[in-house]
Amino acid sequence: MAIAHSVLDFQSYSSDALTLDQVQLIESSVAQFGAPLLLLDCDAIRQQYRALQQALPSVTLHFALKPLPHPAVVRTLMAEGACFDLATTGEVELVQQQGVEPERTIHTHPIKRDSDIRDALAYGTRVFVVDNLNELEKFRRYSDDVELLVRLSFRNSEAFADLSKKFGCNAEQAMAIISMAKEWNIHIKGLSFHVGSQTTNPQKYVDAIGACASLMQQVVEAGLPALSTLDIGGGFPVRYNTDVMSIEQFCQPINAALNELPDTVKVLAEPGRFIVAPAMTSVASIMGSAEREGQIWYYLDDGIYGSFSGLIFDDAKYPLHTLKQDGEQYASVLSGPTCDSIDVIAENILLPKLENGDLVIAKMMGAYTSATATDFNFFKRAHTVVLNEDAVSEERLIG
Numbered sequence: 054m055a056i057a058h059s060v061l062d063f064q065s066y067s068s069d070a071l072t073l074d075q076v077q078l079i080e081s082s083v084a085q086f087g088a089p090l091l092l093l094d095c096d097a098i099r100q101q102y103r104a105l106q107q108a109l110p111s112v113t114l115h116f117a118l119k120p121l122p123h124p125a126v127v128r129t130l131m132a133e134g135a136c137f138d139l140a141t142t143g144e145v146e147l148v149q150q151q152g153v154e155p156e157r158t159i160h161t162h163p164i165k166r167d168s169d170i171r172d173a174l175a176y177g178t179r180v181f182v183v184d185n186l187n188e189l190e191k192f193r194r195y196s197d198d199v200e201l202l203v204r205l206s207f208r209n210s211e212a213f214a215d216l217s218k219k220f221g222c223n224a225e226q227a228m229a230i231i232s233m234a235k236e237w238n239i240h241i242k243g244l245s246f247h248v249g250s251q252t253t254n255p256q257k258y259v260d261a262i263g264a265c266a267s268l269m270q271q272v273v274e275a276g277l278p279a280l281s282t283l284d285i286g287g288g289f290p291v292r293y294n295t296d297v298m299s300i301e302q303f304c305q306p307i308n309a310a311l312n313e314l315p316d317t318v319k320v321l322a323e324p325g326r327f328i329v330a331p332a333m334t335s336v337a338s339i340m341g342s343a344e345r346e347g348q349i350w351y352y353l354d355d356g357i358y359g360s361f362s363g364l365i366f367d368d369a370k371y372p373l374h375t376l377k378q379d380g381e382q383y384a385s386v387l388s389g390p391t392c393d394s395i396d397v398i399a400e401n402i403l404l405p406k407l408e409n410g411d412l413v414i415a416k417m418m419g420a421y422t423s424a425t426a427t428d429f430n431f432f433k434r435a436h437t438v439v440l441n442e443d444a445v446s447e448e449r450l451i452g
């Protein structure tokens with residue numbers, strides 16, 4: 054088959070090659086559980102958490118559950134001494150079931166039903182986020198029990214998800230919320246922001262921290278109670294198919310900006326993606342193939358309605374691998390199993406000739422993948438296999 058010019062080299066989708074140990078682990082897991090699978094490596098969770106904690110030594114990390122709300126992730130991070138960022142009653146229930154102490158949690162959804170607030174309070178969470186007066190008013194009846202953060206908006210069109218489009222207020226609106234809270238006897242503990250998921254430029258944090266420092270000063274000058282907390286959100290980047298700064302390098306200017314804050318200000322963060330993205334590897338198998346318009350189509354048992362949902366809901370491009378590497382390369386398409394034509398994982402990639410049952414591996418699949426998967430067409434979601442939960446093993450799966 055002739056290879057068109059526009060065809061990408063498959064290797065350009067792959068980061069580091071799979072080691073022999075990784076291949077053996079993948080093959081034995083499929084032999085035991087079948088495909089599709091998600092291999093969740095708790096060692097990778099530990100390493101990511103420790104790396105971020107080391108890079109941000111003065112910051113209390115609250116893992117944001119949403120990218121991978123899995124009990125093994127919660128247990129692994131709990132053992133590391135992490136705190137948790139919750140956004141829904143389902144997330145409250147998950148941490149509660151795993152025995153997380155409520156003092157280690159914050160609830161950061163800026164828009165909540167009264168039942169969401171009551172469920173979190175019943176568990177014991179005390180810190181909540183607001184970004185408007187309507188939301189503040191919901192806390193009047195709970196004023197003795199809560200401490201609030203006011204979320205500010207800092208737009209970021211370069212991020213995978215510009216969360217400040219949907220949430221957060223400006224400095225003037227924040228002042229109005231803080232003043233009203235004083236009138237209503239509600240304790241405003243501090244400020245929060247999220248500069249956008251997969252933010253690759255640390256200056257976004259630096260600018261936001263500077264703006265929050267000015268606002269904290271303004272609060273004091275207005276005779277309002279001083280704020281004691283700054284929550285710098287999530288957004289820390291990981292390497293998919295393009296390089297990003299090392300986390301140490303990325304956090305250097307952030308630490309410098311945090312050092313300018315008054316000593317009385319305690320700093321929190323809500324990392325999600327950074328902690329879990331490298332920790333999960335997906336394994337799909339080929340159900341069938343066909344030649345269409347000059348390319349070989351491979352139909353996998355996992356796709357964008359399943360573990361690859363991030364291709365739609367997130368902007369991630371996952372590094373892909375096949376176990377078979379040798380032989381002539383053909384222009385190919387990797388498609389998901391459902392009847393929908395948008396269910397395509399990758400097009401115009403060069404692959405050796407693959408057979409039914411051959412495996413396709415995707416790395417960096419821990420964040421916003423299984424969390425947003427569906428059961429469309431009744432294709433079962435990938436089974437998650439938890440690795441290295443109890444002991445720190447010598448060899449990590451995800452290299």
Ligand SMILES: Cc1ncc(COP(=O)(O)O)c(C=O)c1O
Nearest residue numbers: 117250251287288323324325326
């Ligand atoms: C309030 C809040 N905190 C934390 C996160 C986690 O962000 P990330 O996965 O980019 O670190 C999100 C993501 O949507 C969020 O909305």
